[in-house]
Amino acid sequence: xxxxxxxxxxxxxxxxxxxxxxxxxxxxxxxxxxxxxxxxxxxxxxxxxxxxxxxxxxxxxxxxxxxxxxxxxxxxxxxxxxxxxxxxxxxxxxxxxxxxxxxxxxxxxxxxxxxxxxxxxxxxxxxxxxxxxxxxxxxxxxxxxxxxxxxxxxxxxxxxxxxxxxxxxxxxxxxxxxxxxxxxxxxxxxxxxxxxxxxxxxxxxxxxxxxxxxxxxxxxxxxxxxxxxxxxxxxxxxxxxxxxxxxxxxxxxxxxxxxxxxxxxxxxxxxxxxxxxxxxxxxxxxxxxxxxxxxxxxxxxxxxxxxxxxxxxxxxxxxxxxxxxxxxxxxxxxxxxxxxxxxxx
Amino acid sequence: xxxxxxxxxxxxxxxxxxxxxxxxxxxxxxxxxxxxxxxxxxxxxxxxxxxxxxxxxxxxxxxxxxxxxxxxxxxxxxxxxxxxxxxxxxxxxxxxxxxxxxxxxxxxxxxxxxxxxxxxxxxxxxxxxxxxxxxxxxxxxxxxxxxxxxxxxxxxxxxxxxxxxxxxxxxxxxxxxxxxxxxxxxxxxxxxxxxxxxxxxxxxxxxxxxxxxxxxxxxxxxxxxxxxxxxxxxxxxxxxxxxxxxxxxxxxxxxxxxxxxxxxxxxxxxxxxxxxxxxxxxxxxxxxxxxxxxxxxxxxxxxxxxxxxxxxxxxxxxxxxxxxxxxxxxxxxxxxxxxxxxxxx
DNA sequence: ACAATCGATGTTTGCGCTATCATTTGACTT
DNA sequence: AAGTCAAATGATAGCGCAAACATCGATTGT
Numbered sequence: 001x002x003x004x005x006x007x008x009x010x011x012x013x014x015x016x017x018x019x020x021x022x023x024x025x026x027x028x029x030x031x032x033x034x035x036x037x038x039x040x041x042x043x044x045x046x047x048x049x050x051x052x053x054x055x056x057x058x059x060x061x062x063x064x065x066x067x068x069x070x071x072x073x074x075x076x077x078x079x080x081x082x083x084x085x086x087x088x089x090x091x092x093x094x095x096x097x098x099x100x101x102x103x104x105x106x107x108x109x110x111x112x113x114x115x116x117x118x119x120x121x122x123x124x125x126x127x128x129x130x131x132x133x134x135x136x137x138x139x140x141x142x143x144x145x146x147x148x149x150x151x152x153x154x155x156x157x158x159x160x161x162x163x164x165x166x167x168x169x170x171x172x173x174x175x176x177x178x179x180x181x182x183x184x185x186x187x188x189x190x191x192x193x194x195x196x197x198x199x200x201x202x203x204x205x206x207x208x209x210x211x212x213x214x215x216x217x218x219x220x221x222x223x224x225x226x227x228x229x230x231x232x233x234x235x236x237x238x239x240x241x242x243x244x245x246x247x248x249x250x251x252x253x254x255x256x257x258x259x260x261x262x263x264x265x266x267x268x269x270x271x272x273x274x275x276x277x278x279x280x281x282x283x284x285x286x287x288x289x290x291x292x293x294x295x296x297x298x299x300x301x302x303x304x305x306x307x308x309x310x311x312x313x314x315x316x317x318x319x320x321x322x323x324x325x326x327x328x329x330x331x332x333x334x335x336x337x338x339x340x341x342x343x344x345x
Numbered sequence: 346x347x348x349x350x351x352x353x354x355x356x357x358x359x360x361x362x363x364x365x366x367x368x369x370x371x372x373x374x375x376x377x378x379x380x381x382x383x384x385x386x387x388x389x390x391x392x393x394x395x396x397x398x399x400x401x402x403x404x405x406x407x408x409x410x411x412x413x414x415x416x417x418x419x420x421x422x423x424x425x426x427x428x429x430x431x432x433x434x435x436x437x438x439x440x441x442x443x444x445x446x447x448x449x450x451x452x453x454x455x456x457x458x459x460x461x462x463x464x465x466x467x468x469x470x471x472x473x474x475x476x477x478x479x480x481x482x483x484x485x486x487x488x489x490x491x492x493x494x495x496x497x498x499x500x501x502x503x504x505x506x507x508x509x510x511x512x513x514x515x516x517x518x519x520x521x522x523x524x525x526x527x528x529x530x531x532x533x534x535x536x537x538x539x540x541x542x543x544x545x546x547x548x549x550x551x552x553x554x555x556x557x558x559x560x561x562x563x564x565x566x567x568x569x570x571x572x573x574x575x576x577x578x579x580x581x582x583x584x585x586x587x588x589x590x591x592x593x594x595x596x597x598x599x600x601x602x603x604x605x606x607x608x609x610x611x612x613x614x615x616x617x618x619x620x621x622x623x624x625x626x627x628x629x630x631x632x633x634x635x636x637x638x639x640x641x642x643x644x645x646x647x648x649x650x651x652x653x654x655x656x657x658x659x660x661x662x663x664x665x666x667x668x669x670x671x672x673x674x675x676x677x678x679x680x681x682x683x684x685x686x687x688x689x690x
Numbered sequence: 691a692c693a694a695t696c697g698a699t700g701t702t703t704g705c706g707c708t709a710t711c712a713t714t715t716g717a718c719t720t
Numbered sequence: 721a722a723g724t725c726a727a728a729t730g731a732t733a734g735c736g737c738a739a740a741c742a743t744c745g746a747t748t749g750t
Contacts, residue, residue: 010492012493014735014736014737015736015737015738016736016737024699024700025699025700025701026700026736026737026738027699027700027701027737027738027739028698028699028700030737030738031698031699031738034738038697038698038699039698039699040697040698040699043698043699055488055489055492057465057468057469057489057493058469058736058737059410059469059471059735059736059737060406060469060470060471061405061406061407061409061410061415061470061471061735061736061737062406062410062705062735062736062737062738063736063737063738064406064705064737065404065406065407065410065704065705065706065707065735065736065737065738066704066705066736066737066738066739067705067737067738067739068705068738068739070406080431080434080435080438081431081432081435083428083431086425086426086428086431087426089425090425090426090452093425093452097452102449102466102470103450104447104449105448105450106447107435107438107442120402121447123402124402124403124404124405125405125406125447126404126405126406143400144400144402147355147400148357148402231633232633232634232637233633233637236637262634262637263637266637266638266639269639270639288576288577288578289577289607289634292577292578292581292607292608292611293611293638294611294614294615359705359706359707360706360707360708361706361707369729369730370729370730370731371706371707371708371730372707372708372709372729372730372731373728373729373730375707375708376708376728376729379708383727383728383729384728384729385727385728385729388728388729403706403707404705404706404707406705406706406707407705407706407707407708407735408706408707408708409707409735410705410706410707410708410734410735410736410737411706411707411708411709411734411735412707412708412709412735413708413735
């Protein structure tokens with residue numbers, strides 16, 4: 001049997017192999033790959049041919065070890081199923097990819113303890129920077145990050161004491177504003193349904209609650225929450241719960257996200273409850289479908305993609321040694337009233 | 346100023362540092378981390394204390410280099426925005442995480458050339474296995490993968506000539522079955538709207554088309570496609586296009602995914618077209634919302650999470666040296682008829 | 691014409707870890 | 721009691737690469 005070139009049993013080619021074939025030193029091959037302008041064009045070409053011939057692929061572990069640069073940005077999000085993070089990730093990947101950084105992504109399942117474990121894993125990969133979600137890290141986790149001494153961006157919410165950099169918006173203010181808007185449309189008995197109840201959802205609820213209290217419209221019974229993860233199905237259930245708990249008195253509901261809101265809307269249709277005539281609905285996150293359902297769903301729009309982009313840009317800037325304009329950025333939100341709530345009077 | 350412990354300027358602790366503190370050799374520390382049962386319990390404890398005291402985090406690059414094991418599984422998907430991949434990823438992450446593998450995820454933007462570049466990047470991280478989407482790799486990409494000689498699972502579709510392992514289902518058969526089912530509900534003039542038109546969407550269309558042709562019900566004018574990415578908005582547009590191109594004759598539409606189908610449904614509501622009385626609709630992917638919209642949307646259910654789980658399990662099995670039962674697995678699909686199509690007569 | 695300078699290339703070394711092969715100790719066999 | 725073996729620990733070397741420094745020839749300035 002003829003020995004075929006580079007079968008899978010052959011060991012992966014190294015810099016030295018390429019160097020031998022091109023008849024140059026290993027460091028020259030390294031330069032061709034990393035700083036081609038430092039090598040004369042004919043040598044560059046000869047080396048490139050050798051690389052192609054051998055199918056050489058650099059060993060990033062060796063490179064990281066020798067240069068103390070991994071080209072990795074660690075990213076930690078609480079959930080892969082929550083599509084809210086898709087847009088953020090897309091922004092991060094777009095910017096990171098354009099600057100040749102790799103992204104190592106972990107999922108913490110909304111648990112600070114798991115987050116601590118995951119961030120330890122990330123740190124063992126020697127990332128050059130980290131993007132993490134929110135501010136609920138454990139003390140140990142904060143210590144690890146501080147000790148690692150790398151740029152960190154906390155995203156999704158504006159924090160009082162960010163570890164380093166921060167891009168997000170005020171969930172409290174968003175909840176507050178929704179309450180005011182719904183009141184302005186004439187709602188008198190507002191309710192809230194919330195699921196998962198992570199820190200950000202709690203802040204939305206707190207803002208909503210405080211606004212109602214300020215206006216003397218707060219009824220604690222109208223706040224229905226569950227630790228279960230959000231889903232459309234759950235939205236329908238919570239909608240029914242709230243209706244029965246309030247004895248059908250509620251005339252407007254702030255749903256902690258659009259999953260719940262869509263579930264509530266679909267359930268209202270099944271129950272023959274008129275939205276917004278009988279009950280107004282407002283969601284949060286402004287999914288694409290929210291603008292298209294009938295009646296279209298009022299929601300809070302958040303520039304998620306932009307948030308990912310900015311977080312990654314801040315990272316890249318710091319890593320390239322540039323100055324970062326603001327270490328904390330509020331990217332804002334917008335309450336969008338559509339057909340599921342009445343017009344402001 | 347008092348010198349505080351471990352400021353960010355301090356270098357990261359190494360095995361040797363821990364060894365010195367614990368008064369053992371470096372290799373013992375390594376063993377405590379990687380094979381604790383090979384070390385006596387008192388030493389184990391002493392070393393663990395030193396690790397905690399120094400906040401030692403292993404350098405994975407050095408470990409990979411020395412052991413030729415990275416613990417990384419490379420995953421390549423065509424799009425981060427398409428939420429179809431969320432469920433698959435969740436399955437992969439769940440299984441990989443449980444076996445202490447890290448996932449390195451790249452996005453190819455549906456481009457084989459970008460895929461080639463991304464897979465080169467992945468390979469440079471010395472992954473122990475790869476999970477990639479579909480079978481549209483470039484020749485160069487196939488060569489790289491073959492040369493790397495690692496376990497590869499191609500997911501999302503059943504391939505005629507998989508590179509190695511394969512988990513998916515037949516998109517052709519799914520399209521074919523949808524056509525038969527819609528015909529069985531009494532539709533006479535079936536149309537198709539498709540976006541992005543990647544390999545899998547094309548297969549769905551081909552199956553749909555062939556089924557219609559077999560039954561003598563094919564009208565090429567009723568197949569409307571665009572290379573643009575799918576969205577609910579685009580679904581509405583394509584719905585209108587198809588209606589006008591068919592002069593309103595179409596009485597049933599297979600939409601290449603649920604985004605388009607929801608867009609079509611919402612648009613039909615706005616146009617006062619009755620679904621399913623005037624037109625039947627069937628989507629693909631069976632999003633959660635599809636079961637909840639009114640009328641609920643017929644769709645093709647695919648066990649995506651399960652697909653991710655199986656792909657990762659196959660990988661883990663191979664890496665642990667176990668035998669893999671079947672290298673190719675058809676996980677099937679299910680056409681679910683709901684209110685957006687009439688009952689089968 | 692000769693030193694000074696610069697660009698192009700090479701040599702050496704070590705990054706932090708683990709594979710491999712000792713070495714030591716003590717328990718157990720015959 | 722000598723030999724055998726296994727468990728626990730250590731010493732050494734090398735994984736593949738790039739930083740740091742060294743070398744060499746060519747170009748420049750005066």
